[in-house]
Amino acid sequence: MFKQHPLKRAVSMVAVLVLGLGLLAGACGEGDEPLLIYSGRGEELVGPLIDEFRESSGLEVEVRYAGSTELAANLLEEGSGTEADVFLAQDPASLGLAAPLMATLPSDVIDAVPSRFRDRGHRWVGVSGRIRTVIYDRDQVQVSDLPASIDDLLNPLWTGMIGLAPTNGSFLAFVAAMILDRGEAATLEWLKELAALDPLDYPKNSPIVAAADAGEVGLGLVNHYYLLRLQAEGGGRRAANHFLSAGDPGSLVMPSGVGVLSGSEQSEDAHSFIEFLLSEAAQRYFAEQTYEYPLAAGVRPAASLPPIDSIPTPRIDLSDLHTALERATDLVAEAGLL
Numbered sequence: 001m002f003k004q005h006p007l008k009r010a011v012s013m014v015a016v017l018v019l020g021l022g023l024l025a026g027a028c029g030e031g032d033e034p035l036l037i038y039s040g041r042g043e044e045l046v047g048p049l050i051d052e053f054r055e056s057s058g059l060e061v062e063v064r065y066a067g068s069t070e071l072a073a074n075l076l077e078e079g080s081g082t083e084a085d086v087f088l089a090q091d092p093a094s095l096g097l098a099a100p101l102m103a104t105l106p107s108d109v110i111d112a113v114p115s116r117f118r119d120r121g122h123r124w125v126g127v128s129g130r131i132r133t134v135i136y137d138r139d140q141v142q143v144s145d146l147p148a149s150i151d152d153l154l155n156p157l158w159t160g161m162i163g164l165a166p167t168n169g170s171f172l173a174f175v176a177a178m179i180l181d182r183g184e185a186a187t188l189e190w191l192k193e194l195a196a197l198d199p200l201d202y203p204k205n206s207p208i209v210a211a212a213d214a215g216e217v218g219l220g221l222v223n224h225y226y227l228l229r230l231q232a233e234g235g236g237r238r239a240a241n242h243f244l245s246a247g248d249p250g251s252l253v254m255p256s257g258v259g260v261l262s263g264s265e266q267s268e269d270a271h272s273f274i275e276f277l278l279s280e281a282a283q284r285y286f287a288e289q290t291y292e293y294p295l296a297a298g299v300r301p302a303a304s305l306p307p308i309d310s311i312p313t314p315r316i317d318l319s320d321l322h323t324a325l326e327r328a329t330d331l332v333a334e335a336g337l338l
Contacts, residue, residue, distance in 0.1 A: 033083075034060035035269045038075065040068025040089040041256060045290055053276050059269055068094035069169060069325075075101055075261070085264040086273055087124075090256045093173050095124040096322030102259040109271065112278045112296045117255045120319045126255025127277040128286040129293035130223040131311055132174055134242040134250070135163075135209050140218040149246030150178075153219070154193045161218035162199040163208040166337040170205060170223055170254065173321060175328035177249040180316045184327065191335030199337070206230075213239040223254070228291035228302060247312030255295060255318070 039046060043065050054061040066074075068089040075082055075098045082101070089095045102123035110122050117126035134147065140161070147153050153162065165171050178187045200217055202208045208220035209227050213236055224243075230236040244250040258277060260270040276282055283294035293301045293308045301308065332338055 033266065034062040035086065035266045035273065036084050037061065037063045037086040037088055037273070038071045038084045039063050039065050040071050040087075040091075040094055041065075046088065048289075049277070049282055049285055053273055057269075057272060057276075059272075061273075067169070069097070072097040080263050082261055082263065084261050085266045085270045086258060086260055088127075088256070088258045088277075089124075091169055091173050091254050091321075092119075092124075092126070092257060092318040093176060093321040093325045094169070095119070095257050095259060096319060097325070099123045099259065099319075099322075101261055101263075103262040103264070103267065105260065105274070106271065109274055109278065114295070116318065117253075117295050118257070119259075120317060124257045124259035125274065125278070126257040126295045127274075127282070128290070129253050129255045129295050129308060130170075130225055131243065131293070131308070132170070132250055132252045132254070133222060133224045134244065135212045135220040135222050135227060135239055136242055137212045137215050137218050137238055138240050139215060139238060146242050147219075147244065147250075149244055150190070150248050150250040151246075153221075153250075154190070154197070156197070158219060159197045160200070162194070162197060163202055163211055163217035163220035164194075164199045164337065165202045165204050165208060165222075166332050168204050171221065172325060172328045172332065173254055174221070174249055174252055175332055176321050176324035177252045177314060177316055179324040179328060179331070180320060181249055181314045184331065187328075188331045188335060191331055191337060195336045201337075209236070209239060213237070221250075224305070225291040228304065232291070243306065243311055245312060247314060249314050249316075251311050251313055253293075253308065253311065253313050256292075 050061060050063055068091055072094040087098050099119060104122045105125060110118055110125055113125050205222040205226050208222050209230055211217045212220050224241050227236050227239055227241050258274050260267055264270055278296045280299060283296050283299040286292045287294045287299055287301050291302050
């Protein structure tokens, strides 16, 4: 495995692979303006990839970083007059909000990814995947007691032991998936029962993982890759990921994805960027540097992860996730978790 810091060696790794494949040879800009990417993924995570695309393609690229939901709202406000060419988001709900402003992607781009990880209208395509999981403290929690479903999390055994990030986009997407899977009434009841267990409130996923590793919480609802990142930094010796087996929203696979704005005057360059994200080089970057699941065929995830097709998931269309996002926030608040 890699000994250097992941982000320090990412650029050189991707550069060798991309140049070897010749994926972007001869790309050229269509106009005088730079390719403008709205990125809901942090610069720490995707900055090295975008830098390599810029260098390998010879294109001028500008990136505006912000939260995925915030950028989706900006796009809706800007409408057809937006200057953005590409929207790169961390979740399908944000992509779905902006989908009406996106152009249909070419079939050869869409077909690189399984249908469940792309918009049914072909306006966005997933590029990497994260699975909802239960992080747990191996010193506090016995393997035999681990939940098989989100309903098992409501056991009084877990009172005061569960870490949550109720304002985090991933948690709200999980709740939105539950609404699509079970309906609003059942989801609200589940949230109220969870709130009755006095869960511990955190601002985002990474502090929950750190808390489980420090023994401050017994369980936490997070995305799988945070533990692997902590382990790559030398921590994560006490915590472990547990993948739920019931096929409910607790094991939701959430792809990050990308689409091209329909008013873009740089559409050819925008498509080149998406092809780059789905290339073997970039998919290996996601697998080996950010510890996400590669979604394009031919690249395996980190050796410590189970195959993505082995994880039972809820039968929902991710293209619809955005339709329940606002209601998910309302229900979380109504249940007393905010």
